[in-house]
Amino acid sequence: MKLNLMYSFLNTDLQLIEKELEQAIQSDKQLLQEASLHLLQAGGKRIRPIFVLLAAKFGDYNVNKIKHVAVALELIHMASLVHDDVIDDAELRRGKPTIKAKWDNKIAMYTGDYIFARAIELMTKIEHPDAHRILSNTLVELTKGEIEQIKDKFDFDQDLRTYLRRIKRKTAILIAASCQLGSIASGASKEVSHSLYLFGYYVGMSFQITDDILDFTATEEQLGKPAGSDLLQGNITLPVLYAMKDTNFKDKVLNVNENTHRDELQELIQYIKQSESIDRSIALSDHYLNKAFKELEKLPNNVAKRTLNNIAKFIGKRKY
Amino acid sequence: MKLNLMYSFLNTDLQLIEKELEQAIQSDKQLLQEASLHLLQAGGKRIRPIFVLLAAKFGDYNVNKIKHVAVALELIHMASLVHDDVIDDAELRRGKPTIKAKWDNKIAMYTGDYIFARAIELMTKIEHPDAHRILSNTLVELTKGEIEQIKDKFDFDQDLRTYLRRIKRKTAILIAASCQLGSIASGASKEVSHSLYLFGYYVGMSFQITDDILDFTATEEQLGKPAGSDLLQGNITLPVLYAMKDTNFKDKVLNVNENTHRDELQELIQYIKQSESIDRSIALSDHYLNKAFKELEKLPNNVAKRTLNNIAKFIGKRKY
Numbered sequence: 050m051k052l053n054l055m056y057s058f059l060n061t062d063l064q065l066i067e068k069e070l071e072q073a074i075q076s077d078k079q080l081l082q083e084a085s086l087h088l089l090q091a092g093g094k095r096i097r098p099i100f101v102l103l104a105a106k107f108g109d110y111n112v113n114k115i116k117h118v119a120v121a122l123e124l125i126h127m128a129s130l131v132h133d134d135v136i137d138d139a140e141l142r143r144g145k146p147t148i149k150a151k152w153d154n155k156i157a158m159y160t161g162d163y164i165f166a167r168a169i170e171l172m173t174k175i176e177h178p179d180a181h182r183i184l185s186n187t188l189v190e191l192t193k194g195e196i197e198q199i200k201d202k203f204d205f206d207q208d209l210r211t212y213l214r215r216i217k218r219k220t221a222i223l224i225a226a227s228c229q230l231g232s233i234a235s236g237a238s239k240e241v242s243h244s245l246y247l248f249g250y251y252v253g254m255s256f257q258i259t260d261d262i263l264d265f266t267a268t269e270e271q272l273g274k275p276a277g278s279d280l281l282q283g284n285i286t287l288p289v290l291y292a293m294k295d296t297n298f299k300d301k302v303l304n305v306n307e308n309t310h311r312d313e314l315q316e317l318i319q320y321i322k323q324s325e326s327i328d329r330s331i332a333l334s335d336h337y338l339n340k341a342f343k344e345l346e347k348l349p350n351n352v353a354k355r356t357l358n359n360i361a362k363f364i365g366k367r368k369y
Numbered sequence: 370m371k372l373n374l375m376y377s378f379l380n381t382d383l384q385l386i387e388k389e390l391e392q393a394i395q396s397d398k399q400l401l402q403e404a405s406l407h408l409l410q411a412g413g414k415r416i417r418p419i420f421v422l423l424a425a426k427f428g429d430y431n432v433n434k435i436k437h438v439a440v441a442l443e444l445i446h447m448a449s450l451v452h453d454d455v456i457d458d459a460e461l462r463r464g465k466p467t468i469k470a471k472w473d474n475k476i477a478m479y480t481g482d483y484i485f486a487r488a489i490e491l492m493t494k495i496e497h498p499d500a501h502r503i504l505s506n507t508l509v510e511l512t513k514g515e516i517e518q519i520k521d522k523f524d525f526d527q528d529l530r531t532y533l534r535r536i537k538r539k540t541a542i543l544i545a546a547s548c549q550l551g552s553i554a555s556g557a558s559k560e561v562s563h564s565l566y567l568f569g570y571y572v573g574m575s576f577q578i579t580d581d582i583l584d585f586t587a588t589e590e591q592l593g594k595p596a597g598s599d600l601l602q603g604n605i606t607l608p609v610l611y612a613m614k615d616t617n618f619k620d621k622v623l624n625v626n627e628n629t630h631r632d633e634l635q636e637l638i639q640y641i642k643q644s645e646s647i648d649r650s651i652a653l654s655d656h657y658l659n660k661a662f663k664e665l666e667k668l669p670n671n672v673a674k675r676t677l678n679n680i681a682k683f684i685g686k687r688k689y
Binding site for chain 2: 158178186
């Protein structure tokens with residue numbers, strides 16, 4: 050089953066959110082408008098808005114209220130991608146030039162700041178002190194995660210704990226917050242919100258681990274950027290951490306830097322693909338997914354629960 | 370009268386705010402902590418917290434509540450300075466190396482993001498929907514101002530209106546918001562908050578114009594960076610706009626870029642200093658100050674009003 054067929058009952062609401070996203074980044078500054086629109090039109094799975102809407106189905110669902118949360122969370126995700134691409138010197142995202150590549154680092158920095166400010170502005174339409182506290186704590190963790198990503202770059206001595214903490218901050222927390230804020234803003238109970246938070250957290254961990262696996266196993270066409278980009282940018286991900294148990298591989302990978310030749314990188318990718326590290330990574334991803342499924346069981350039965358279950362299954366099996 | 374003697378009755382509260390600022394930027398990430406502390410310890414006039422506290426005196430003053438607003442606004446100011454220094458390729462601020470100079474642009478970007486996120490987090494301690502809306506609108510304007518600053522760099526054809534709109538967004542709005550949020554958070558009336566907003570806006574305009582004058586008239590020692598830095602970074606300020614009425618000067622200034630030789634820059638600075646452009650700039654600064662004084666007259670008499678009056682007078686006469 051295709052991802053977008055799982056939540057076709059949300060289509061009208063998701064179209065509304067797409068429109069609101071476009072409106073949110075409108076600016077009288079042509080440069081800002083162009084750069085933000087470029088990013089928006091590059092697409093993305095809109096997984097955070099989808100989680101917000103589904104989580105809101107556990108409370109008093111009102112799309113005209115919940116849309117602000119959905120749009121704000123997607124904007125925060127977008128803003129963090131723009132700043133990430135500066136850190137990673139990334140040229141391509143989803144097959145299109147990044148803002149830093151099409152314009153420059155400075156424009157990227159301020160486009161990120163602008164989108165971020167717009168997100169905060171939208172969230173003020175939600176009058177729920179808890180929601181604001183959760184969102185702002187999430188933002189602090191997110192920035193810490195990004196600083197960790199800078200600090201840990203090309204650090205081949207980091208351990209599994211460092212990796213897991215980093216992807217928690219970088220990815221899982223924002224997905225967890227999407228589920229939590231969707232339910233809180235629609236007045237769901239504390240127990241339901243907490244289970245949805247945990248569900249989002251576990252799914253987010255699995256999602257990022259899968260992303261990190263696909264960076265090696267998917268094709269350039271599927272990725273929208275060359276395979277092995279993470280490694281070339283110095284981001285040491287789970288498959289690399291596992292593969293480094295082999296000292297031969299470790300000796301070779303230690304020499305990787307931004308200028309490593311394509312052939313040399315290909316050799317490392319091949320090693321990772323034929324080693325056990327991909328299977329071990331999938332196992333850890335599955336471990337988090339199982340935890341996610343267990344959290345879901347605690348929730349009342351409804352179409353949103355079934356959909357969250359299907360999306361989680363999809364995330365565990367996705368090929369790109 | 371020295372600036373800090375004007376508000377000595379706030380000393381205990383300002384010391385508290387200084388402590389809270391240090392606490393706010395504490396992080397388990399050593400790099401973030403060092404970079405943020407470096408910025409904090411480089412000093413600054415803390416004019417935004419001072420305005421927050423004084424404005425709060427028009428309502429039900431409670432330092433343990435209002436401190437969050439004061440700290441949040443100073444943090445937002447700090448975060449915007451860090452990102453500004455990236456845009457301006459600035460090496461020095463207040464006589465100390467900037468974060469981008471001591472570390473690099475990427476660290477500066479994320480240190481700014483982190484301080485910014487911390488500010489938003491602190492503001493959630495204020496349960497006042499209006500305050501959040503005002504702050505977030507301010508942030509959107511602030512980022513627009515910063516994008517304008519990039520776009521307008523080395524654009525010698527910009528007019529006075531472009532300059533005024535830019536300094537409004539870059540400086541005046543945040544000072545206006547400091548006055549407004551201080552009074553709103555302490556429950557002052559709408560009329561009082563509005564007058565304080567306008568007071569802050571006018572003072573902010575005068576403050577930035579004075580800053581732009583001092584960039585030419587003050588010494589390197591007073592500025593903590595070389596004179597003429599704005600011009601060298603391509604920021605076309607009021608004295609330059611006025612001086613360009615002389616076509617001889619305009620012909621010369623058109624050639625300025627980041628690599629312009631010190632002697633050539635000195636010659637331009639000398640021209641500006643001996644021309645009428647400084648006096649005309651002072652006149653426009655005074656024009657805004659007079660408007661600020663007029664707004665103050667509408668406010669009830671108290672020690673805060675007298676202090677705001679004195680600070681505004683000081684800003685009109687300050688030499689650095």
